[in-house]
Amino acid sequence: MNSIRVISILLSGFLYLLFQILVLKNLVLFGTAFCFLYVTYIILLPLDIKTIPVLLxxxxxGIGVDLFYDTLGIHTAALLVIAFIRHRWLLVLVPTGGYEDDLQPSxxxxxxGWFLSYSVPLILIHHVLFFYIESLGTDLFLTSLQKVIASVIFVLVMSIIVQLLFYRRRRGI
Structure with missing residues (x-):
């Protein structure tokens, strides 16, 4: 992987972080749907990036988001689980011809159809972990379930909008 590509990947991660903490932090629909768009950044990392760099x-x-949300590592924990599961989930969803090396799974x-089957379980796992760790020790099962479902739908819609606006299709596919 060349240095320009690494810088591009890290810069886009920094932009996701800034957008999350400056714009999306206070965006909550109907008091239940939270927009954790930073999860999309991990989901859309190129396929040739190995698990350890994705975990880092x-x-x-996650630490950057936790610092500004005052959540004591909950975002980091949920995001690390997604990073760990991501590669194995991609192996489950391998298309007939396989993946190209530097393809972005957008x-x-x-x-x-492929993107929904790839991203919905990962976003769902992230949100279940986040909201249930957040409400640990309380009897807020239905409230947390409502937040999970509303937030997954919200993040998925926002993810599709961001991809349509800012991502390009790879040539030759």
């Missing part, structure tokens, strides 16, 4: 990126991104490159 997730750790620093909706534009892989199609809407």
């Amino acid at each position: 990126i997730s750790f620093f991104l 909706m534009l490159n892989m199609g809407l």
Whole structure:
């Protein structure tokens, strides 16, 4: 991987972090739907990035979000689980011809159906972990379940909008 690509990946992660803490921190729909768009950044990392670098990126991104949300590591824990599961989940969803090395698993490159089957379980796992760790020790099961479902839908819609606006389709596919 060349240095320009590494800088580009890290810069886009920094932009996701800034957007999350400056714009999306106070964006809550109907008191239940939270927009944790930074999860999309980990989901959309190129396929050729190995698990350890993805875990490191997730750790620093999660810590950055936790610092501004005052959540004591909850974002980091949930994001690290996603980073750990990501590679194995990609192996489950391998298309017939396999993956190209530096392909980004976006909706534009892989199609809407594949992207939904890839991203929805990962976003769901992240949100279940986040909201249930957040409400640990209390009897807020239904409230947490409502937040999980509303937030997954909100993040998925925002993820698709961000991909349509800012990502490009890879040529030759």
